[in-house]
Amino acid sequence: MIIGFIGVGAMGGPLARNLIRAGKTVHVYNRSPERVERTLAAGTTGVRAASFRDMAGCETVFTCLALPEHVREAALDPKGFYAALRPGSIHVELSTIDPATAHELAEEAQRHGVAYVQCTLGKTPAHAERAEEPLFIGGDEAAIERLRDLFPLIGVPNYVGGIDAACAVKLISNLIGMTNLAVLAEGLRLGEKAGLERTTLLHLLADTGARSFQMDVRGPWLAEDDYAPRFALDLALKDVRLGCAMAEGWGLSPRLMETALGLYRQASEAGHGGEDCAAVFKAV
Incomplete structure (x- = not known):
């Protein structure tokens, strides 16, 4: 599976590094080059992405950004990654966002043929680095099933049901x-x-x-x-x-x-x- 990861800061960086350590091909994008370099140093399977459009060949894209508007921009902008992804791809949203924004993203993802999964994070960057981060997962059930072997590489999965529940926890x-x-x-x-x-x-x-x-x-x-x-x-x-x-x-x-x-x-x-x-x- 080819993976994209947008946002490799305090929380996203450890999760992306865990995927690279597990030997997964991960295309990494962040506005801070230093954070990209730190993430790529985790192994040999990381790839530097210059823009959201470089996620075009990814089967699954993770986003871990500070604010709901940052996630919205990355996904919904005409130059965002939703416009680049192939139908059948999956968007896994890791950020702490409100249910209204999550539903907006899910609806727009569906229009692009992309499955949406909300996977909110529960603890600290230290837990994330050790792959001990609680994951509160909800959304597209078929997509979640496809990712069941991937989630344990980055944390401790908790399948909570729908998007509202995943955001709310x-x-x-x-x-x-x-x-x-x-x-x-x-x-x-x-x-x-x-x-x-x-x-x-x-x-x-x-x-x-x-x-x-x-x-x-x-x-x-x-x-x-x-x-x-x-x-x-x-x-x-x-x-x-x-x-x-x-x-x-x-x-x-x-x-x-x-x-x-x-x-x-x-x-x-x-x-x-x-x-x-x-x-x-x-x-x-």
Whole structure:
């Protein structure tokens, strides 16, 4: 199988490298030449692609891009890869996008005779590099069946059903996680008012119902005012915004999450968008 891979940044790069390490022929496109070079260095079966049109001979094309509009541009532009792919090809979308965008892509793919699969990613670049990334897969069932031997090369497949479910799992995860982080930030501010140092409060809370993934991972960074961008605040803002819009589109009102969205927006507007999402603390 000849594979195309568009977007080899923090998340896409490890997955593309896993495919190359497995001996798959992978045509790699990214606007950053340095990221292409790093990906091609994983093995001898990688091929540099100069444009989206260089995906013309690929049977399956993966996209892993930062924003829904980037995916839309790559696929739907008159010079995009949908116009280049042969009927019977497959588009596997790895990005964190909203269901509305995913359905738009799926409908346009169908018009070109291309099958659409949403395969949203669940964890970190480190997990992706080790092929331990959770994959939330939904969409064209026949295409998914054709790719069943390919998915384990890049991660841990979870077949969740339709496109909506594949998009929603990651958005729900980030909605809950980022809202938890905002609540943790508020709690640490309360502790400061009570005269408690952040490290002391985190230690005391670790054996209570307040404990969470965000407390375990980002609590120590918050205690040290360490905002190095492991997951940038602006990306968190994008995911929370998309998740809230998804909920509203389905007639729900995620009030706590909308409040968290406001805090991330405030932190971004204050100039902290390039820092880790823990910098929401600065907006509390």
